[in-house]
Amino acid sequence: MVLEQTHILTREKLFIRLYKTSFPGVARFVKTYGGSPEDAKDVFQDALVIYFEKHAKNDFSPQVSEQAYVHGIVRHLWYKKHHHDKPVKTLSAEIENTPFQETDPVVSERLLSFVERSGKKCMELLRSFYYDQLSMKEVATKFGFSGERSATAQKFKCLEKVRNSIHKLSLNKDDFYE
Amino acid sequence: MNETQQLEAYLNGEMSPENKLLMDVRLVLNEGLKEKLLWQEKTYTLIKESGRRQLKQEIENVHQRLFSEKKFESFRKKIQSIFK
Numbered sequence: 128m129v130l131e132q133t134h135i136l137t138r139e140k141l142f143i144r145l146y147k148t149s150f151p152g153v154a155r156f157v158k159t160y161g162g163s164p165e166d167a168k169d170v171f172q173d174a175l176v177i178y179f180e181k182h183a184k185n186d187f188s189p190q191v192s193e194q195a196y197v198h199g200i201v202r203h204l205w206y207k208k209h210h211h212d213k214p215v216k217t218l219s220a221e222i223e224n225t226p227f228q229e230t231d232p233v234v235s236e237r238l239l240s241f242v243e244r245s246g247k248k249c250m251e252l253l254r255s256f257y258y259d260q261l262s263m264k265e266v267a268t269k270f271g272f273s274g275e276r277s278a279t280a281q282k283f284k285c286l287e288k289v290r291n292s293i294h295k296l297s298l299n300k301d302d303f304y305e
Numbered sequence: 306m307n308e309t310q311q312l313e314a315y316l317n318g319e320m321s322p323e324n325k326l327l328m329d330v331r332l333v334l335n336e337g338l339k340e341k342l343l344w345q346e347k348t349y350t351l352i353k354e355s356g357r358r359q360l361k362q363e364i365e366n367v368h369q370r371l372f373s374e375k376k377f378e379s380f381r382k383k384i385q386s387i388f389k
Contacts, residue, residue: 138360142364143367143370151387172368238351239355242351250352257349257353258353283309286313286345286348289348290341290348293348
């Protein structure tokens with residue numbers, strides 16, 4: 128539990144730092160295009176999610192390029208959303224080639240809340256590995272397993288459990304999918 | 306490797322060509338296995354969505370802190386001045 132909090136705290140620190148270094152520039156950018164503070168917030172938060180997903184594996188040491196990178200994502204998202212024809216020239220090749228995934232939910236709300244409620248502990252473990260991209264060793268420490276081996280075994284048990292439970296649920300409900 | 310592990314390796318394209326071929330055949334012959342594969346794929350999507358949702362909540366919490374706590378006042382003013 129302590130470790131879980133440490134983990135979140137690190138993320139919190141990261142986001143505070145990114146807000147401080149990058150949000151003012153993003154706000155100015157959005158303002159230039161006639162956007163509102165709310166628009167700036169939305170596009171910036173989406174960019175942070177993308178940034179995190181792309182870099183979850185690294186330990187987020189502050190870099191000079193971090194700010195430029197977030198700005199690049201913001202511009203990309205903004206132009207995409209507002210249907211500008213020309214891509215921005217300043218985007219680095221890396222950002223250009225990033226397949227931006229939609230951050231809008233692709234699964235039904237009901238399904239999501241079902242698994243989050245019914246398999247809370249398992250979902251926590253699965254998220255740590257598959258989304259937060261912790262190593263199996265870190266997962267083992269975080270959840271108190273004796274080692275990577277037992278953590279891996281538990282991970283697959285959880286995966287199976289969630290998989291079977293959503294399958295079962297789908298058999299009972301026709302209107303499961305939206 | 307158990308079945309769930311094998312399905313993961315298959316979905317991630319981490320199988321050797323021989324094992325992949327074997328799995329392809331098994332999937333054609335075994336409807337139950339095919340279903341498991343599809344549901345497992347769905348499970349990964351769910352995990353990702355759940356992780357994303359949690360992350361978004363954490364980011365929102367940071368936003369709320371920055372725009373309410375006293376110690377971030379100068380930051381707040383900076384942003385407000387941009388939208389004046």
